[in-house]
Amino acid sequence: MNSWRAYTVWGIGVFAYLVAVLQRTSFGVVGLEAADRFHAGGAALSAFTVLQLVVYASLQIPVGILVDRFGSRVMVAAGAVFMALGQLQIAEAESVVTGIIGRMLVGMGDAMTFVSVLRLVPLWFSGRRSPLMSQLTGVIGQLGQLVSVIPFLALLRATGWSQAFMSLAALSVLVVVLVLTLLRNAPPGTKVEPEGEPEGTRAVLAAAWRQPGTRLGMWSHFTVQFSGNVFALMWGFPFMVAGQGYDAQTAAGLMSFFVVVAIIAGPPMGRFVARYPLRRSTLVLAICALTAAVWIAVLLVPGHAPVWLMAVLVAVLALGGPSSMIGFDFARTFNPSHRLGTATGIVNIGGFVAALLTMFLVGYLLDLQHALGLSPQGLYSLDAFRVALSVQLLVLGGGALALIRVRRKVRRNLAAQNVRVAPLREVWADYRARRR
Numbered sequence: 001m002n003s004w005r006a007y008t009v010w011g012i013g014v015f016a017y018l019v020a021v022l023q024r025t026s027f028g029v030v031g032l033e034a035a036d037r038f039h040a041g042g043a044a045l046s047a048f049t050v051l052q053l054v055v056y057a058s059l060q061i062p063v064g065i066l067v068d069r070f071g072s073r074v075m076v077a078a079g080a081v082f083m084a085l086g087q088l089q090i091a092e093a094e095s096v097v098t099g100i101i102g103r104m105l106v107g108m109g110d111a112m113t114f115v116s117v118l119r120l121v122p123l124w125f126s127g128r129r130s131p132l133m134s135q136l137t138g139v140i141g142q143l144g145q146l147v148s149v150i151p152f153l154a155l156l157r158a159t160g161w162s163q164a165f166m167s168l169a170a171l172s173v174l175v176v177v178l179v180l181t182l183l184r185n186a187p188p189g190t191k192v193e194p195e196g197e198p199e200g201t202r203a204v205l206a207a208a209w210r211q212p213g214t215r216l217g218m219w220s221h222f223t224v225q226f227s228g229n230v231f232a233l234m235w236g237f238p239f240m241v242a243g244q245g246y247d248a249q250t251a252a253g254l255m256s257f258f259v260v261v262a263i264i265a266g267p268p269m270g271r272f273v274a275r276y277p278l279r280r281s282t283l284v285l286a287i288c289a290l291t292a293a294v295w296i297a298v299l300l301v302p303g304h305a306p307v308w309l310m311a312v313l314v315a316v317l318a319l320g321g322p323s324s325m326i327g328f329d330f331a332r333t334f335n336p337s338h339r340l341g342t343a344t345g346i347v348n349i350g351g352f353v354a355a356l357l358t359m360f361l362v363g364y365l366l367d368l369q370h371a372l373g374l375s376p377q378g379l380y381s382l383d384a385f386r387v388a389l390s391v392q393l394l395v396l397g398g399g400a401l402a403l404i405r406v407r408r409k410v411r412r413n414l415a416a417q418n419v420r421v422a423p424l425r426e427v428w429a430d431y432r433a434r435r436r
Contacts, residue, residue, distance in 0.1 A: 005187070006124040010133065012183045013117035014140050016076050016175045020113040021144030023083045023106050023168055024052070026152055027090075030161075037161060038096050047096070048103045049233060050359065055107035057352035063112050064345020065204060068338060071185035072116040077176050079112030084172035091165035109172070114141070115344045122332050122340065123186040128274050131329050135270030138325050139263050146259055208343040212409040213334025217347040219406055220284045221327035223399030225351030227291055227392050228320035230358045232258055236314075239389065242380035244304050254307075254314050261318035269322045273329055278419075280326045281407050287323045288400050290316055292393055299386045324351055334410075358395050362388045 027034065027048055034040065034048070067075045086105030093099040121133045156164035208214050230236075232255065240251040273280055294316045298305045305313075327350065331343035365388035366380065374384070 003187075009124055009183055010120060010137075012178050013072065013076065013120050014137055016080060016179060016183075017113055017117045017137060017141035018144040018147075019171050019175050020079065020083065020110045021141050022147050022152065023087060023144075023172065024056075024110050025145045025148040026087075026165075026168060027052075027103060030153065030156060033156065033161060034099070037094065038099055040096050044096050048100055050356070051100055052103040052107035052110075053233075053352060053356055055104045056111045057349055057356060059108060059111035060115065060345040060349040060352070061205065061342070062345075063115050064208075064342040064348075067112075067116045067119055067341035067345075068204060072120050073179060073183050073185050075112045075116040076183065077179045079109040079116070080172040080175040080179065082106070082109030082112070084109075084169040084176070087165045087169040087172065091162045091169065115341055115348060117141075118328055118344055119341050120183075120185075123337065130332060131273040131277075132267065132270035134328055134332075135266040135273075135322060135325050138321060139266035142259060142262055142321065146256075204339055204342050208335060208339045208346055211334050211343070212406055212413060213330050214343045214346055215406045216281065216403065216410050217327035217330030217334075217343070218350040219327075219399055219403040220281065220330065220350075221324045221347050222350035222354045223288050223396060223403055224284055224291070224320045225324035226320075226354035226358055226395060226399075227295070228258070228262075228317040229351065229355040230362065230392065231314075231317050233355070234359050235362055235385075235389070238380055239385050240310065243382045243385040244310065245382075246307070246310075250307065254310060257311060258314045258318045261315045262321045265319050266322040266325075269325070273326055277329075277333070280329060281403065284323055284326055284403065285400060287316075287319050288396055288403075291320065292396050295389070295392060299390055304382065327351075354395055354399065358392055361391045365391060 038044070063075065083106050086102045086107075086109060089102030089105060090099055093102055117137060118134060121137065122130050125133050152164065152168070155167060159167075231239075236255065236258075237251055240246045240254065241248060246254075269283070272283065294313045298309060298313050301309065327347040328344055331347045332340060335343040366384055368374075369384045369387060374387075
């Protein structure tokens with residue numbers, strides 16, 4: 001473990017994930033070009049992203065089961081094949097239906113990548129190293145979003161729609177070649193099969209779900225990840241431009257700031273998790289509370305929110321990505337290696353289900369206010385956004401309550417193993433006593 005070969009295998013996996021993030025976010029930066037090409041309005045364009053995420057979320061558990069059975073190498077390569085086919089479809093598509101089919105293929109391939117790459121980490125790196133490597137996997141992968149914002153958009157405007165998306169397909173083909181050539185599921189001699197009789201698919205899924213640590217990971221992912229996704233993938237730009245009245249350049253700068261903060265925050269969170277594994281859920285709840293507090297401040301401030309306050313909101317939302325990785329660390333520590341993919345898939349579905357639910361509710365509340373005449377200043381007025389975006393507080397609260405409930409069960413199980421998680425007041429008292 002932790003050898004040069006481990007870093008080589010991990011590097012190939014991270015490159016595959018970076019390309020997957022690039023494929024996932026590529027359509028989000030070409031909205032105007034897509035509207036012209038497909039003669040589509042806003043509702044039709046939003047269907048590209050929503051259906052792509054629906055496919056992604058719905059495949060998380062099946063992919064987790066498959067990666068446990070066939071290994072990361074097969075699944076990452078298969079995911080790259082699907083993404084290549086999807087981008088080729090989009091390169092030639094000229095209607096909304098054919099374009100959406102391409103995005104759904106991209107979502108299918110994307111769904112196979114992250115869970116499979118993350119499964120490599122505990123098999124190739126030691127326990128104390130795993131949290132940091134998991135964070136770095138997420139952080140480096142998110143650079144794909146920056147690639148889609150700058151180089152890909154420049155390539156599209158220089159060469160045209162078809163050539164740009166064919167280039168993305170070629171990147172996925174490169175991933176297939178690298179994965180099949182260099183990536184291996186585990187170090188030689190590593191045993192990942194269950195002891196005794198092999199478990200069936202249903203038994204693996206049931207065992208992973210019954211493990212309270214898996215559900216703690218899922219609710220952690222649910223609670224801290226969704227608000228950032230809702231902001232970055234759909235409603236952030238309209239809220240800042242149409243609602244808050246910022247110019248497009250300011251909004252774009254804030255969206256880039258989102259990615260930068262997420263990248264910077266990842267490694268420190270990984271080190272915190274490795275050093276204080278019994279305080280992981282406390283960190284998740286703290287970020288959840290901070291997210292709620294900043295949203296309340298932005299939604300209640302009279303008039304338009306100052307740019308500095310919006311920057312604070314963006315920075316806090318960006319923490320959701322790195323902190324959601326704590327959910328996968330719960331899956332790693334509470335499940336045996338032969339169930340790790342399934343448990344990771346269960347965790348990963350949490351944040352995306354919450355994001356899809358919230359995206360729909362925000363859009364529904366905007367439409368409802370407009371239909372009832374409650375937003376005379378327009379569908380995307382600031383007052384309408386304040387009402388619609390406040391639904392996030394309900395999702396945050398529900399996720400936090402579910403997290404606290406399952407955490408109690410986890411701590412009872414740990415107590416049965418003579419592992420006591422001291423209350424924070426005791427920890428603080430001990431710290432002050434040592435400082436004296």
